[in-house]
Amino acid sequence: MSEDYFSGKGKAPMRPESDDADSPSGSNTPSTSAAASASRPKYVTVGNGTTSEHAARLQNMLDVDSGYGGSIADVDHPGMAAAAAGHGYGRPQSGAIHQMWYNSQRAALGRSINKVLELLQGLQGMNAAWPAHYPSVQRAESSSPERPGSRPGLQHSSTMGNADFHEAGHAPPTLRRAMTSAEGAVAESSRAAENRPAPEPRLVTPQIAHDFSVLKLDLKLGALSQAELVHSLEKNSIASLLDGKISTSIKHLHSLQERIADTSSKVLITGDLNAGKSTFCNALLRRKLLPEDQQPCTAIFCEVLDARENSGVEEVHAVHKDAVYNRNDESTYDVFSLRELENIVVDNETYTQCKIYVKDSRTIDESLLNNGVVDIALIDAPGLNSDTTKTTAIFARQEEIDVVVFVVSAANHFTQSAKEFIWAAAAEKAYLFIVVNGYDAIRDKDRCKKLILDQISGLSPRTHKESSELVHFVSSNAVPVGPSPPGGPSGSGSSSGGSGGDDPGDDGDKGKGKDVDKIRDFQALEQSLRRFVLEKRARSKLAPARTYLLNILNDVHTLATVNQEVARSELERVTQELKALEPQLESSKRAKTEVSDQIDHNIEYTCKDVYDHTRSELTSAINYAGSANYDVPYPGVLAAFQYAEELKGAMLSHIAESVSKCEDFARAKAVQGVNTTKQLGILHVGDEFNNLTFRPDVMFRRKRDALAREVDIPIELWDFVDWSTLLQRQEKYAGTGMALTVATAVVPRMVGMSTWVDQALTASRLLGSSNNLRHLILPGLFVAVFAVSAYVIQQIPNSLPQRLATKISTQLAELDYVHSNSSRIASAVRRVLRVPADNLRVSLDQSVKELGNRREETIKVKGESERAARYFSRLVAESEHQRGNVAAVDLDAPPPGVA
Numbered sequence: 001m002s003e004d005y006f007s008g009k010g011k012a013p014m015r016p017e018s019d020d021a022d023s024p025s026g027s028n029t030p031s032t033s034a035a036a037s038a039s040r041p042k043y044v045t046v047g048n049g050t051t052s053e054h055a056a057r058l059q060n061m062l063d064v065d066s067g068y069g070g071s072i073a074d075v076d077h078p079g080m081a082a083a084a085a086g087h088g089y090g091r092p093q094s095g096a097i098h099q100m101w102y103n104s105q106r107a108a109l110g111r112s113i114n115k116v117l118e119l120l121q122g123l124q125g126m127n128a129a130w131p132a133h134y135p136s137v138q139r140a141e142s143s144s145p146e147r148p149g150s151r152p153g154l155q156h157s158s159t160m161g162n163a164d165f166h167e168a169g170h171a172p173p174t175l176r177r178a179m180t181s182a183e184g185a186v187a188e189s190s191r192a193a194e195n196r197p198a199p200e201p202r203l204v205t206p207q208i209a210h211d212f213s214v215l216k217l218d219l220k221l222g223a224l225s226q227a228e229l230v231h232s233l234e235k236n237s238i239a240s241l242l243d244g245k246i247s248t249s250i251k252h253l254h255s256l257q258e259r260i261a262d263t264s265s266k267v268l269i270t271g272d273l274n275a276g277k278s279t280f281c282n283a284l285l286r287r288k289l290l291p292e293d294q295q296p297c298t299a300i301f302c303e304v305l306d307a308r309e310n311s312g313v314e315e316v317h318a319v320h321k322d323a324v325y326n327r328n329d330e331s332t333y334d335v336f337s338l339r340e341l342e343n344i345v346v347d348n349e350t351y352t353q354c355k356i357y358v359k360d361s362r363t364i365d366e367s368l369l370n371n372g373v374v375d376i377a378l379i380d381a382p383g384l385n386s387d388t389t390k391t392t393a394i395f396a397r398q399e400e401i402d403v404v405v406f407v408v409s410a411a412n413h414f415t416q417s418a419k420e421f422i423w424a425a426a427a428e429k430a431y432l433f434i435v436v437n438g439y440d441a442i443r444d445k446d447r448c449k450k451l452i453l454d455q456i457s458g459l460s461p462r463t464h465k466e467s468s469e470l471v472h473f474v475s476s477n478a479v480p481v482g483p484s485p486p487g488g489p490s491g492s493g494s495s496s497g498g499s500g501g502d503d504p505g506d507d508g509d510k511g512k513g514k515d516v517d518k519i520r521d522f523q524a525l526e527q528s529l530r531r532f533v534l535e536k537r538a539r540s541k542l543a544p545a546r547t548y549l550l551n552i553l554n555d556v557h558t559l560a561t562v563n564q565e566v567a568r569s570e571l572e573r574v575t576q577e578l579k580a581l582e583p584q585l586e587s588s589k590r591a592k593t594e595v596s597d598q599i600d601h602n603i604e605y606t607c608k609d610v611y612d613h614t615r616s617e618l619t620s621a622i623n624y625a626g627s628a629n630y631d632v633p634y635p636g637v638l639a640a641f642q643y644a645e646e647l648k649g650a651m652l653s654h655i656a657e658s659v660s661k662c663e664d665f666a667r668a669k670a671v672q673g674v675n676t677t678k679q680l681g682i683l684h685v686g687d688e689f690n691n692l693t694f695r696p697d698v699m700f701r702r703k704r705d706a707l708a709r710e711v712d713i714p715i716e717l718w719d720f721v722d723w724s725t726l727l728q729r730q731e732k733y734a735g736t737g738m739a740l741t742v743a744t745a746v747v748p749r750m751v752g753m754s755t756w757v758d759q760a761l762t763a764s765r766l767l768g769s770s771n772n773l774r775h776l777i778l779p780g781l782f783v784a785v786f787a788v789s790a791y792v793i794q795q796i797p798n799s800l801p802q803r804l805a806t807k808i809s810t811q812l813a814e815l816d817y818v819h820s821n822s823s824r825i826a827s828a829v830r831r832v833l834r835v836p837a838d839n840l841r842v843s844l845d846q847s848v849k850e851l852g853n854r855r856e857e858t859i860k861v862k863g864e865s866e867r868a869a870r871y872f873s874r875l876v877a878e879s880e881h882q883r884g885n886v887a888a889v890d891l892d893a894p895p896p897g898v899a
């Protein structure tokens with residue numbers, strides 16, 4: 001490497017502080033010494049296309065600074081400021097200042113990432129316990145009509161300047177949480193149900209939908225709009241969608257963490273076939289490392305790294321196809337020496353990429369790889385053709401590629417492949433660094449420059465805007481390079497092209513002068529590239545993290561603000577609900593006891609009434625069965641049995657009729673009792689008791705009832721004899737001369753048949769008093785029996801009803817007819833009354849239970865709402881604070897003390 005070529009570079013002598021102070025910052029014209037001005041090009045800031053304060057600063061740095069080599073340890077801002085001010089540290093090197101500035105910004109963002117991770121993890125936990133409300137508002141038109149009992153509208157206020165919930169000229173919409181309240185089959189009176197706020201359609205305002213960037217729910221189902229979908233989703237679905245979004249965000253923050261922690265920067269050098277990419281790379285390294293050839297030769301991606309990253313050993317690691325390179329895992333690559341590089345790079349199908357570790361002989365001031373600030377890797381890509389364009393474009397899109405350097409041949413301009421690549425890359429990288437190589441071979445340089453710049457303006461307008469910094473017309477082969485590795489690509493040891501190839505008019509001293517120009521142009525390119533890589537590294541590495549943090553914090557803040565309000569409003573609502581619920585529960589419990597007592601009393605009273613009534617009715621019916629007139633004609637002694645049967649039938653029917661009447665009475669009582677219970681039900685439980693239907697006509701219709709009513713008592717011969725009357729009469733005349741009585745009385749009196757006993761006694765007295773008549777005893781007795789029989793038969797119509805009534809009464813008493821029917825009828829009434837009573841009791845019980853559950857649930861919701869309100873108000877404050885911290889990381893601002 002010839003010193004001549006670098007006479008204007010290298011470490012600048014330390015200059016007194018006053019030099020710096022004299023430099024007007026903010027001026028469009030860099031303050032430089034005349035010599036420096038002569039040897040260096042004017043720089044403009046990449047970003048606005050005009051010379052600016054920043055450009056002046058850069059120019060100043062280049063003038064007073066030796067480059068990027070820094071030995072100052074990483075310190076915080078105050079130290080940096082002190083260093084910059086020269087207090088005790090001497091004049092700081094701007095590269096080091098940039099590095100310190102970068103590190104402090106990186107540390108600030110790193111802290112914010114950690115904090116945001118914490119916030120998101122907390123939010124995820126809270127979202128699981130208290131499904132977060134996804135910001136939504138009621139439709140303006142549906143929130144305007146006042147509804148008594150409806151929840152008051154919430155004012156959404158954003159301290160972050162988000163006018164999310166305020167639309168000019170509109171009242172703030174009412175916010176409601178999606179289905180957070182405990183709803184469901186709660187027992188509540190119809191009035192309570194009326195008081196419940198009816199669900200209203202709600203919308204995510206376009207403003208909120210727009211403001212949400214990271215946590216925006218990606219809902220694309222059918223024809224429903226995002227807002228409609230959010231409202232159609234159940235709260236837990238929204239919560240789980242949100243949970244998924246938070247998880248994705250956490251993952252992304254981890255990758256950002258890794259990215260900002262990565263101190264390496266990768267520069268991808270790509271371009272058309274044979275554009276001179278390898279030559280350009282070698283020129284940057286000042287070493288003939290990569291094979292250069294007239295014909296396309298680079299077939300794989302060659303990443304050139306500082307040998308320090310490989311324990312200072314220079315070698316090539318050819319990475320196996322489909323393997324993920326790991327320097328510590330030799331199974332992922334094959335090791336070659338540098339001189340074998342050409343074999344690997346040219347026409348190789350075994351590998352797709354290789355890592356080339358080289359010692360950079362240049363000083364840290366000059367070297368791109370070993371710049372003392374950041375580990376830069378150069379990647380020489382295969383030339384673009386229809387096969388490789390896509391692969392290289394994908395490669396260029398990778399996050400780790402910080403800078404894309406596009407090498408275009410000055411002679412060939414942009415080919416179709418080149419255009420396609422630039423279009424694809426432009427979508428990812430706003431700026432491209434364009435090297436127009438082989439400029440020495442162009443005769444009409446101005447025309448070439450114009451044509452190429454015109455093409456760039458169409459391909460990458462932003463690059464064109466910054467063309468003085470980003471587009472360089474150079475001749476890479478004019479840069480003297482060091483010797484190639486032994487056995488490696490041929491190199492002159494001084495220059496790959498030496499005099500710049502076939503530059504027309506290149507001869508003698510004139511030619512040397514032109515070479516110097518070419519080298520100077522290349523050095524200008526190098527400086528721009530260093531700036532682009534090193535200074536813009538903050539942007540390329542930190543800007544995505546900063547932007548993402550701002551976005552996620554914005555989302556979290558919006559989410560927290562909305563949920564804080566929802567939680568507060570819910571807390572207020574459940575507190576009110578609880579206030580109303582407590583007395584409701586108490587009265588429900590009271591009502592349950594009172595109603596239960598009342599229905600018990602009703603049942604007992606009604607049943608007793610029915611029993612007593614039945615008992616008295618049946619007793620009297622049975623007792624008076626014998627004395628009633630049944631209109632049964634006595635057909636004579638010959639049909640006495642038939643008469644008895646009819647009479648008995650009439651008596652039993654009369655009794656059965658009484659039973660039926662008692663059943664009717666019981667029916668009426670049952671209806672009355674059921675109605676009483678129904679009224680109580682309607683009063684205490686609700687409309688469901690209106691539907692209670694009771695069919696009294698179905699009562700006592702069972703066969704059992706019929707059997708209980710009917711009894712059959714057989715008629716016997718003795719039923720015709722009234723023994724009691726007979727015996728009374730017999731006793732009355734005992735001890736009298738029977739035979740005589742019989743004798744005197746038999747014939748004459750027998751006809752009259754006054755009383756058969758009289759006659760018989762008269763006959764017996766006669767027999768007894770006269771021996772003569774003693775032989776008449778037997779006929780007398782016969783007569784007496786006959787007389788008795790005649791008497792009995794004569795008395796049938798008179799005595800039979802009584803006899804039968806007595807018999808029936810006795811038999812029914814034996815059957816316990818009165819009691820069994822009374823208790824049967826009363827039991828039937830009890831059964832009937834129990835049905836609605838039990839229903840009512842169950843309903844009241846259920847009502848108490850449900851009110852109790854609702855109270856429990858409300859207490860739970862209250863606790864959750866309290867926690868949520870506390871949590872979200874903390875989150876509002878923390879997200880705002882963090883957002884302030886991130887916003888304060890100004891990646892565009894110059895380091896303190898440099899401006």
Ligand SMILES: Nc1nc2c(ncn2[C@@H]2O[C@H](COP(=O)(O)OP(=O)(O)OP(=O)(O)O)[C@@H](O)[C@H]2O)c(=O)[nH]1
Pocket residue numbers: 272273274275276277278279280291292293294295296297298299381382383384437438439440441474475476477478497500501502
């Ligand atoms: N005149 C002139 N020739 C150059 C310049 N740069 C490179 N070349 C020549 O162009 C040819 C191709 O150069 P390489 O560096 O191999 O090109 P490449 O783009 O790496 O080729 P592939 O990677 O194979 O596509 C070589 O013969 C170089 O000597 C230059 O600036 N001027």
